[in-house]
Amino acid sequence: MxxxxxxxxxxxxxxxxxxxxxxxxxxxxxxxxxxxxxxxxxxxxxxxxxxxxxxxxxxxxxxxxxxxxxxxxxxxxxxxxxxxxxxxxxxxxxxxxxxxxxxxxxxxxxxxxxxxxxxxxxxxxxxxxxxxxxxxxxxxxxxxxxxxxxxxxxxxxxxxxxxxxxxxxxxxxxxxxxxxxxxxxxxxxxxxxxxxxxxxxxxxxxxxxxxxxxxxxxxxxxxxxxxxxxxxxxxxxxxxxxxxxxxxxxxxYDTDIFTPIIQTIATLTGIEYGADEKSDVAMRVIADHIRTIAFAITDGQLPSNAKAGYVIRRILRRAVRYGYTFLGRREAFMYALLPVLIETMGDAYPELEAGRDLIAKVIREEEESFLRTLETGIRLLDKQIDEARAKGVTTLDGHDAFVLYDTYGFPLDLTALILSEHGMNVDEQGFDSAMQQQKERARNAAAIDAGDWQTVADGSVHFVGYDAVECSTEILRYREVK
Ligand code: ATP
Ligand code: MG
Ligand code: MG
Ligand code: MG
Missing domain, CATH: 3.30.930.10 (Bira Bifunctional Protein; Domain 2)
Known part of the structure; x- marks a missing residue:
């Protein structure tokens, strides 16, 4: 059947x-x-x-x-x-x-x-x-x-x-x-x-x-x-x-729910499913995550920096990173899986077809924006892993994880996932306290910020950008909920 x-x-x-x-x-x-x-x-x-x-x-x-x-x-x-x-x-x-x-x-x-x-x-x-x-x-x-x-x-x-x-x-x-x-x-x-x-x-x-x-x-x-x-x-x-x-x-993943999607990933990447355990895992992750992202978007949850939106963004970034590291993808590709997903599930869930253009556009923009910083972030993290290893340390400093998050858009669980591939983990408490410090800096800055422009005399206060400000508070809230 x-x-x-x-x-x-x-x-x-x-x-x-x-x-x-x-x-x-x-x-x-x-x-x-x-x-x-x-x-x-x-x-x-x-x-x-x-x-x-x-x-x-x-x-x-x-x-x-x-x-x-x-x-x-x-x-x-x-x-x-x-x-x-x-x-x-x-x-x-x-x-x-x-x-x-x-x-x-x-x-x-x-x-x-x-x-x-x-x-x-x-x-x-x-x-x-x-x-x-x-x-x-x-x-x-x-x-x-x-x-x-x-x-x-x-x-x-x-x-x-x-x-x-x-x-x-x-x-x-x-x-x-x-x-x-x-x-x-x-x-x-x-x-x-x-x-x-x-x-x-x-x-x-x-x-x-x-x-x-x-x-x-x-x-x-x-x-x-x-x-x-x-x-x-x-x-x-x-x-x-x-x-x-x-x-x-x-x-x-061998049922007819997933094989057409996996087959499309194989065609897009030129990598056969079943050829290697690492690329197989990546293909399964991507085949799984595209469904989540597409349904979330058409059900009204766009990726964002806040709560449920951040959950969806994290999942999308996780898929992009798997594609990048294990399937050699350097360009947006998740959005190209949408037609085959609609073919397999569109009958039972017409909201997919109804949301087709929006879903594809949002995914593509998200992918492109993350890919812009992904490579630099991965290089930085690789360097940090090497340095830690040289010192015999297996835990990444929380502040380093925060920089990856804040500047390169690496959700904490993505950093943790990459580290785990190297037998390492991350200092989550250190990450939280770096986040908290940034939140306080932002609050202080907001308190004295009366106009469009200000000169900061004290070098300890630096402008982190509106995105980052919004992002930190929202993620803290998300993490509390979790
Ligand atoms: P499991 O022990 O396998 O994690 P569960 O006991 O957490 O499953 P239930 O909460 O009892 O799952 O959900 C009902 C059914 O939904 C399960 O019997 C299982 O067939 C299916 N199911 C649960 N979680 C998943 C999942 N993450 N992916 C696919 N199917 C699932
Ligand atoms: Mg169970
Ligand atoms: Mg059960
Ligand atoms: Mg379970």
């Missing part, structure tokens, strides 16, 4: 079970101080779940654009290095608001995976909540017995509170969850080690595909639990991972 068919089949299946199919909410969230980007399918239903909004449809399903690059869920470092975490991904989900509960949620998930999609049942594992007696929470025997109708006991595994109990926050709805994992290793490998021992252990081919959350409690301010008056089912399945399993691949 093609990815388009798989997405449609999910919606069709849940439509047949009485669900209203709703559109994806924007990936960019405006006006919620607790969240910058949608990071799970349930975000758009938060008010319904909290009882603050009317339940229009008790059963809904959708495919939601999600981004996990900040806050509680931050997968950025994994992306490109592993083959199944993305920055932006699609989460297929179905919900029940006070309607059906565990029985149907489990039965339908199983029916969809094994009868509709025909995934081999002997390669599936499920986890259930083992309980936390100290907190008065028992094992989720109910889920275990429902699963017991479908799988043998040895493939129903106990999971701890971290993986198998979901809470919205310190207070509010919460409950156990059940995850479905799939083992896509070769037969030969499966003979050697049982998949049982690999579930939730970070093995790239024994992976979680679907999480079914059963919200059945409400946690009160004093920490105690009471039954939730309207119980909620909240499920989330990784679309790209599902496509990988169904298309018989062992990497999300």
């Amino acid at each position: 093609t990815s388009k068919e798989i997405r449609e089949s999910y919606k069709e299946f849940f439509r047949s079970k009485g669900h209203q199919i709703v559109p994806s909410a924007p990936m960019v969230i405006k006006g919620d101080p607790s969240l910058m980007f949608t990071n799970a399918g349930m975000n758009q239903f938060k008010d319904i779940i909290l009882g603050n909004a009317e339940i229009k449809y008790p059963r809904v399903a959708d495919s939601q654009k999600c981004l996990r690059v900040s806050g509680k869920h931050n997968d950025l470092e994994e992306v490109g290095h592993d083959t199944y975490h993305h920055t932006m991904f699609e989460m297929l989900g179905n919900w029940s608001f006070g309607d059906y509960f565990k029985q149907e949620a489990i039965d339908w998930a199983w029916e969809y995976l094994t009868e509709v999609l025909k995934l081999p049942t002997d390669r599936l594992y499920v986890t259930i909540f083992e309980g936390a007696p100290a907190e008065g929470l028992g094992r989720d025997d109910e889920a275990a017995s429902i699963w017991g109708k479908h799988l043998p006991q040895e493939r129903i595994l106990n999971g701890n509170k971290h993986d198998n109990f979901w809470e919205m926050g310190d207070q509010g709805p919460c409950g156990p969850c059940s995850e479905i994992h799939i083992d896509i290793r070769s037969e030969e490998e499966r003979q050697q080690v049982s998949g049982l021992s690999l579930v939730n252990q970070g093995h790239p081919q024994v992976i979680e595909i679907w999480n079914l959350v059963f919200m059945q409690y409400n946690r009160k301010a004093d920490g105690s639990l009471e039954p939730l008056p309207k119980r909620v089912i909240d499920t989330g399945m990784g679309f790209e991972r599902l496509c990988m399993a169904l298309q018989g691949k062992t990497s999300n």
